[in-house]
């Protein structure tokens with residue numbers, strides 16, 4: 066019998082209990098041992114559950130119980146999760162977590178601690194919910210030289226953008242609908258500002274390339290500035306707008322990493338990843354592009370990934386495989402985002418017909434390629450520029466303003 070503890074009985078924690086109870090037989094067979102939840106940490110009361118007598122409000126009761134060898138952390142947030150997980154790894158307990166904030170901020174430190182103490186620190190559920198992505202990158206694709214990962218990593222924002230594209234909804238209306246349907250939190254800022262996607266691409270980047278990328282070193286843009294006009298211009302370019310987390314390994318050994326809304330060609334394998342679904346493209350030199358698709362959030366998909374890690378832990382209580390590992394990175398590991406040339410779409414406004422505005426644009430950007438959207442209105446113009454850095458683009462804003470043009474938005478054009 067493997068005794069485990071669960072820290073947190075929220076959406077994911079209660080899902081973990083549900084999966085462990087409803088699939089007990091098959092899980093025991095796969096783990097080659099019965100799995101028993103001995104303690105659940107939560108400050109709230111949960112009377113009337115079949116496992117109500119397992120609850121405790123005291124973490125020390127779990128930490129000091131020598132029978133508990135595996136701790137599942139599904140509380141979320143950095144503290145007290147970090148202190149609890151660290152204490153478990155220092156006290157001979159393997160840890161399974163779904164906490165992307167914890168892994169994105171403290172992954173290198175916790176992996177080193179687990180390795181030092183010959184324990185497991187597993188986090189399949191931290192990216193992509195029920196989509197297998199951590200093991201595929203660290204094991205199945207390990208023979209490849211991975212060059213790039215690009216993903217739609219946030220279901221809430223993908224739902225909002227899908228509504229803006231398919232039903233021509235405005236951002237605020239699409240967000241309100243997402244909240245009504247339970248796809249967005251009452252405070253959706255971590256999703257719509259790209260923070261959630263940033264944590265996830267940092268975890269994937271760290272895993273694929275072996276050096277920790279911290280969220281605060283990543284350029285992060287959300288979707289709050291995207292308008293129906295941008296969606297229309299994307300359509301004119303043969304694309305859709307998606308919030309993408311992207312990392313590329315550069316020849317100089319550094320990485321280019323960003324979270325931003327992007328024009329995604331309709332030919333791309335990520336273009337049809339709609340609604341609350343996630344899609345992650347991993348580019349390997351031997352495999353070419355491999356795409357993972359599925360539900361990136363939700364109680365049971367996420368719980369299933371957590372329980373799979375628990376099964377793996379039970380089977381390999383003393384980790385000698387070291388399948389997940391990355392090191393801390395050098396301070397200049399992330400290439401400054403504003404220096405990296407990319408193709409971009411630019412939308413400007415001014416007074417006059419679009420033709421006139423575009424003539425003025427060409428005085429500043431002679432190689433601009435004009436886009437004309439359906440329902441284009443007087444006073445606006447859209448165009449694309451190839452391989453221009455943010456620094457260079459910003460440097461041209463005074464020249465645009467001298468001609469009475471205001472830069473309304475710029476959106477990266479993806480190359481996958």
Ligand code: HSE
Pocket residue numbers: 218219220221222248256261361362363
């Ligand atoms: N709000 C997140 C999403 C949940 O929409 O993807 C999973 O991180």
